[in-house]
Amino acid sequence: MRRENEFRYTQLASILREQIISGYIKPGEFILSENDLCRYYGMSRTSVRKSLDNLLKEGLIVKKAGLGTIVSPDLIIDEPGTKVLRILATSPSHFMDICMPMIIEEFQKHYPNVKVKCLGFPTxxxxxxxxxxxELGLQADIILVGDRQLIEMEDAGPFIDLKEPMKDIFQGLYPTLRSAFSSIKAIPVTFSSVYLVYNPNLFQKYNVPLPKHDWTREDFLRAAQLLTMDTDSDGIVDQYGFALSPAINRWTMFALQNGVNFKEDVQREALVKTLTFLHDLLYRYRIATLLPKQQLNLEVFIREKAAMVLTTAIELAGWRNEKLQFEPRVASMPFGDTQAPLLIANAMMIPEGCNDEEMAIRFLKFALSYEIQEKISRNKHFLSVLESVNEAIWDKTTLLSLNIVNDRLSNSRFLNEIFPDLGMLEEIESEMALYWAGLESANHFADWLLGMIARQEKKG
Incomplete structure (x- = not known):
């Protein structure tokens, strides 16, 4: 697979093009620098430059030597002749990139006088x-966010309570989703558990037994050890059994499986056991590679440099869109005795004071209709938030592997349910830097985390 593919740089070009055409970046104003675009959108400099080259050829931008890139001062934006429904979304976002074009296309067949525009902003x-x-007068009608933004939205402004206008849709959601979103002025459009996948090609290539439904932690470690190697004999390990992300919505999965609840009465022994195991993978057994925190689109797995990784149905759909050379398989997670999946979601919200509340609600109802949710699931491989859709499309064995069944789903939690306070989340991520570098012990970080949780409980 090519490192820089057409999908990535045309994706960024589309985002910047919409920001320019919408008037968010006005003629004569500077756009973000190449370094900032790389950081904010998680792309390489090569992809960023290809994106800018596209816009340059279209006459939308002008490069100023030694200064940067500006929107062409001569650009004239024509006022649209139709009604515009504006959606602001996080970027990069697999749901926005893969599902939204299909939803918009179908919606505009029903409402040809409505032009739906998506504007992507760095996560x-x-x-x-x-x-x-x-402030620029570009009021959003709909906002599409991930679960991290739901934690960060405290000062984001007022939103419409969707419980009444979307009550029929809410009734069709999984009970766990209804409960999780009962106090949030948003409605999920797709969701997933965090689960373990593996590359069957690598297992078969090196004659490693495939994971079984009842495999143990020792089986996992043995497989990871056999799949960690120096494939080109240059003295450097270039293939690992496992790719480990330090992102908080990944490593907490290990803790949940060991019974850690991150709230009152946290069992220190279970927390230390989790943190020690992660250090074992990285530094004692050396069978896992640590990825950059922002890199959830795990190229090390896509490029077959790691045999196993934690992922989600949302992320996996994005990988498929980039034409994977193999089909990942789901494995049961043998890291603890507790079946308590960590969940993630993409959700939609309607700001108070939006330009067309009625049309925005129609769009949400359309995106969450059985017909559209079925297309998202069947054609794009995303999980539906409607239980009836998943039961019709996915076989029970797969849903069990993903823990998307009610007896297991009832024990699951979203990140904002575990860490409802943004300051707490940021403090943990900052404090873990030394731990991930192997410069702070599991015991030391566990004591710090327990102390912080105790302080939060007192404040509460």
Whole structure:
């Protein structure tokens, strides 16, 4: 697979093009620098430059030597002749990139007089960008976010309570989703558990037994050891059994399986056991490679440099869109005795004061209709938030492997349910830097985390 593919740089070009055409970046104004675009959108400099070259050929931007890139001062934006429904979304986003074009195309067949426009903002600066957009007069009708942004939305502004206008849709959601979103003015459009997948090609190539439904932690470790090797005999390990992400919505999966609840009465022994195991994988057994925190689109797995990884149906759909050379298989997670899946979601919200509340609600109802949810699931491989859709499309064995069945789903939690306070989340991520580098012990970080949780309980 090519490192820089057409999908990535045309994706960024589309985002910047919409920001320019919508008036978010005005003629004569500077766009973000190449370094900032690389950081905010998680792309390489090569992809960023190809994106800018496309816009340059279209006459939308002009490069100023030694200064940067500006929107062409001579650009004239024609006022649209039709009604515009504007969606602001986090970027990069697999749901926005893969599902939204299909949803919009189908919606505009029913409402040909409505033009739906998606404007993508960098995930790390999302709410700040939304506020800046509002100040420029570009009021969003719908906002599409991930679960991280739901934690960060405290100062994002008022939103419409969707419980009443979307009550029929809410009734069709999984009970766990209804419960999780009962106090949030948002509605999920897709979701997934965090689960373990493996590359069967690598297992078969090196004659490693495939994971069984009842395999143990020792089986996992043995497989990872056999699949960690120096494939080109240059003295450097270039293939690992496991790719480990330090992102908080990945490593907490190990803790949940060991019974850690991150709230009152946290069992220190279970927490230390989890943190020690992660250090074992990285530094004692050396059978896992640690990925950059922002890199959830795990190229090390896509490029067959790691045999196993934790992922989600949302992320896996994005990999398939990039034409994987193999079909990942789901394996049961043998890291603990507790079946308590960590969940992630993409959700939609309608800001108060949007330009067309009625049309925005129609779009949400359309995106969450059985017909569209079925197409998303069947054609794009995303999990539906409607239980009836998943039961019709996915076989029970797969749903069990993903823990998407009610007896297991009832024990699951979203990140914002585990860490409802953004400051707490940021403090943990900052404090873990030394731990991930192997410079702080599992015991030391566990004591720090327990102390912070105790302080949060007192504040509460």
């Amino acid at each position: 790390e600066e999302f709410w700040e960008s939304v506020r800046a957009s509002n």
